[in-house]
Amino acid sequence: MIKAENIQKNYGSFHLSCSIQVPSGCICALVGQNGAGKSTAFKAILNLIQIDGGKIEILGKTPQDFDRQRIGVVLSDSLFSGYLTTRDFLPVLNSLYTHFEKEKFLQMAEQFQLPLNKKIKDFSSGMKAKLKIIIAITHQADLLILDEPTAGLDVIARNEVLDMLRTYMSENERRSILISSHISSDLENLCDELYLIENGQILLHETCDVLFNDYALLKLTPAQYEQLDKQYLLRKRKESFGYSVLTNQRQFYAENYPEIVIEKGTIDECIAMMAKGETL
Amino acid sequence: MKGLIIKDFKLLMMNKTFFLIMLVICGFISLTDENDPTFIISFMTFITAVFTISTISYDDFNNGMPFLLTLPITRKLYAAEKYVFGMLTGAAVWFFSVLLVSAVQLFSFSNVQLIDILCTAVINLFISYLILYLIIPIQIKYGNERGRLVLFLVVVITIAMSYVLSSLIAESVNIRNILNELTMTPILLILIGLVLLGYYISSRISIHIMEKKQY
Numbered sequence: 001m002i003k004a005e006n007i008q009k010n011y012g013s014f015h016l017s018c019s020i021q022v023p024s025g026c027i028c029a030l031v032g033q034n035g036a037g038k039s040t041a042f043k044a045i046l047n048l049i050q051i052d053g054g055k056i057e058i059l060g061k062t063p064q065d066f067d068r069q070r071i072g073v074v075l076s077d078s079l080f081s082g083y084l085t086t087r088d089f090l091p092v093l094n095s096l097y098t099h100f101e102k103e104k105f106l107q108m109a110e111q112f113q114l115p116l117n118k119k120i121k122d123f124s125s126g127m128k129a130k131l132k133i134i135i136a137i138t139h140q141a142d143l144l145i146l147d148e149p150t151a152g153l154d155v156i157a158r159n160e161v162l163d164m165l166r167t168y169m170s171e172n173e174r175r176s177i178l179i180s181s182h183i184s185s186d187l188e189n190l191c192d193e194l195y196l197i198e199n200g201q202i203l204l205h206e207t208c209d210v211l212f213n214d215y216a217l218l219k220l221t222p223a224q225y226e227q228l229d230k231q232y233l234l235r236k237r238k239e240s241f242g243y244s245v246l247t248n249q250r251q252f253y254a255e256n257y258p259e260i261v262i263e264k265g266t267i268d269e270c271i272a273m274m275a276k277g278e279t280l
Numbered sequence: 281m282k283g284l285i286i287k288d289f290k291l292l293m294m295n296k297t298f299f300l301i302m303l304v305i306c307g308f309i310s311l312t313d314e315n316d317p318t319f320i321i322s323f324m325t326f327i328t329a330v331f332t333i334s335t336i337s338y339d340d341f342n343n344g345m346p347f348l349l350t351l352p353i354t355r356k357l358y359a360a361e362k363y364v365f366g367m368l369t370g371a372a373v374w375f376f377s378v379l380l381v382s383a384v385q386l387f388s389f390s391n392v393q394l395i396d397i398l399c400t401a402v403i404n405l406f407i408s409y410l411i412l413y414l415i416i417p418i419q420i421k422y423g424n425e426r427g428r429l430v431l432f433l434v435v436v437i438t439i440a441m442s443y444v445l446s447s448l449i450a451e452s453v454n455i456r457n458i459l460n461e462l463t464m465t466p467i468l469l470i471l472i473g474l475v476l477l478g479y480y481i482s483s484r485i486s487i488h489i490m491e492k493k494q495y
Contacts, residue, residue, distance in 0.1 A: 050494060069352045081339055081342075083294055083338050083341060095282045095283035
């Protein structure tokens, strides 16, 4: 669905250099801190910015030429003009999208209590987030590109949105999603693959199964750390009790060092360790 | 393009109260001012041109442009639609203004010939199109805030150039004679040529700006 190879973009001192692939039927997450390059990567894929190098293929075409009927997009900071109401832009969507599902749109708007006659600029951030998702999933898109779709939502609304995405995926097994979020718990139960981006570089790319099964955080005293076989350690961080270290071979350490404390890998821990931890 | 035209129409309709007030004022002026009945036509057509341009600012409000460009439209289509929308709404308002003025003149048994009104009205329409072609690329390139400043500079330069040109014409007996002998037909033909040329150049520039613009 998306194949971005070695895309390059320079903004002053910031340099994006990354490769991302989103296969058919897959939910891929792009996670990273604010300013890590998530939105820049999304904009490059969507042809909102011109890249300085690399190659992007989306739905088998270039970002300039791909069929926009087949994608649904949520951008973290952009929507229809705030002066329009939902009722105003319904005929716009109906006219632009060949497969626009008006009834589904209205039913979802009602479900999420989105007023049809209120200007978007007067919507709360949560209402805007829901509206963006509804727009993205109501024209039978094959691919969703969602930049921070749950930003500004409370826990209940976030779960509702995630359920909408699961339903969207279950309707057609070839559909794909590229999603970014800084709320890692959203992604843990949703994604198949995960890219961790930091300073414009991909630090980690794993399937979520591997991440949750094989990655772990080892809590070590200085003595335990000294005795440890370090060949499967990725990052370390100095702690008051000694060291926290990230490994991608949890089983190895669980079997060979039963006395050490092992915490299962979470996306947050991986981000923190990969981004801020010391390399070994 | 239909979707974009609907969007712009909805944005334009936000100012419907303003338009209605303008229409009432214009109706009143056309009833009372017998000296220049075509003023209403040029005024309304110009106001509409300015308002159609404002849809570019509305699109950009709260960073709306990136989202628009993820919809099934191309950058080229976005730019082209601004011209189509501007010309369509301009022509529609122009048409109703002409009807209004003609009706007032007809019922007030004025001495002004309808054909004269129509000729002046056509020239007004073409001039408003030329203004449209001047503003659209500036607005697309610079947005609302900087666009105003650039537009101000362009207007000042245009006025200065017109002044220099008219001074030259005033000094040159030959040119004055040629202009005095011109009838309506060549003036209209020159204007049609200018409008077509203006459209071609302006739309090329706008499309180029859109295709290079980064969001």
